[in-house]
Amino acid sequence: MTMQLYCFGESGNAYKAALTLELAGVDWQPVFVDFFKGAARSDAFKTLNPMGEVPVLIDGDVKLTQSGVIQQYIVDKTGRLGGTEDDKYEVLRWVLWDNHKMSSQAGVARFLLNFLPQEKRPQEAIAFLQGRLKAAYAVLNDHLDGRDWIVGDALTVADISCCSYLFYDEPFGFDRKDWPHIDAWLARISETPGWKHPYDLMQRALGA
Amino acid sequence: MTMQLYCFGESGNAYKAALTLELAGVDWQPVFVDFFKGAARSDAFKTLNPMGEVPVLIDGDVKLTQSGVIQQYIVDKTGRLGGTEDDKYEVLRWVLWDNHKMSSQAGVARFLLNFLPQEKRPQEAIAFLQGRLKAAYAVLNDHLDGRDWIVGDALTVADISCCSYLFYDEPFGFDRKDWPHIDAWLARISETPGWKHPYDLMQRALGA
Incomplete structure (x- = not known):
């Protein structure tokens, strides 16, 4: 079905x-x-x-x-x-981290900056979210240094969770050029068949 | 061990x-x-x-x-x-919701309001977080209307995740009196042996 x-x-x-x-x-x-x-x-x-x-x-x-x-x-x-059976907690770890530290804030920052009229944008809140997001990008970028995928040696739902907002073109303070390991990883994901x-x-x- | x-x-x-x-x-x-x-x-x-x-x-x-x-x-x-086997996705749902919509913001709001010197507090960001938290409290309060526990008929890690920041006394914009179903549920949790x-x-x- x-x-x-x-x-x-x-x-x-x-x-x-x-x-x-x-x-x-x-x-x-x-x-x-x-x-x-x-x-x-x-x-x-x-x-x-x-x-x-x-x-x-x-x-x-x-x-x-x-x-x-x-x-x-x-x-x-x-x-x-889902990775291997041994990977399951590590996959869940990154899905939770993404929900807690990255997507939750990236989604809001992107919404405020792109889908609200300019005069309604809470600028201080946006700057605050972007500051916290920068710390999250640094954690992800460091983790991907020397790794092809977030967990193990293949694409998992951890990659799919963490990459989601990073593929959008609307500006919200994320620039691939600033984060070389994230940039290379996003390229690997987008080259995945399908x-x-x-x-x-x-x-x-x-x-x- | x-x-x-x-x-x-x-x-x-x-x-x-x-x-x-x-x-x-x-x-x-x-x-x-x-x-x-x-x-x-x-x-x-x-x-x-x-x-x-x-x-x-x-x-x-x-x-x-x-x-x-x-x-x-x-x-x-x-x-x-963990609830019953049938409950596992529902338990994970509320753990993720808490990480995405509630604890992530409650923890930050509480930190900014209680553990930063007053002159360093980003007031607009705090107000923004509190507005979003109010929407989260409403979702949880409505869900608990007529229910003793978040999932099924016993305490699970979903309850433990969602209740965590709500047991602290430091003010961050959450008042149990405003949310009667959350209030009753917190009482049930704190009456749990242990x-x-x-x-x-x-x-x-x-x-x-």
Whole structure:
């Protein structure tokens, strides 16, 4: 049965789920959520996910939210992208780190800088987030020094989680040139057969 | 063998690991990290965890970081606090949600408001974080309406993750009285046999 992923192109968290589905070879299709018009806050959507967020994955009777949960479900179901059995805590470690320290702040900084009118942007909060993000980029860049992948010797959901917001072109304070090991790792990911840019996997909520 | 947890009292993330160890009945002891004097940024500590963060768990040859990873390890090792097999994705969902939407921001807001000198506090960033936290408290409060525990019918690591920062007395914009279902749930957690306040499980880095 075809799985359905409720998503929209601008969501890096949805991209983590979409790219995992795509690279694991799962039969899936995106269901567009018109986020910026309030679709995720509608009663119908809140029945799907009271947290009011994408992504939401539907697989028959199974309904899952939170990108890291969807990633784990795909790993469990396909046996792909999870690394070896010995790697499982290390993979989870980086998925959690990304959720705690990187995507959570990168997603917000990118939203504030690109999808809010200029006069509504909280400049001090943006600068604060960017300062914390710089520390996160440094941790990731150092970790990738001498490594091809975040965990073990193959692409895992840890890579897919951490890379998600870094593939978007809208400026939010991340420049690949500043972080050579991240830059080389992003190139490796985008050269993986089947890789697609978020806007090629999911419909954009704002005009292309 | 006694497990060792590198931690300090003020860290809600360390508390998630410490309370999980304690309530799972594990033989463990805290190892104090003098965080505010820079101990987590020392070379010795960075050998333990290049992310420069507590908690770090040592169990013989096993070294784990990220509170959610330590929680999962204790669940796997003891068979406790993880809910039923059917609950595993729902437990992970709330641990990830907490890391993404609640603890990450509550920890920062509490740090800025209590452990930075008043003249150094970024007031706009604090207000921004508090606004986002209010949305998170509302999600949790609504979820707990009619439920005793976050997942299923018993305490799990999802509860321990989400409650962590909410047990501290230092003000950061969370008031139990504003959120009756969270308030009742925190009372249930603190009435659980073996429950301890963070400052009774781990040494404080600042004077008591």
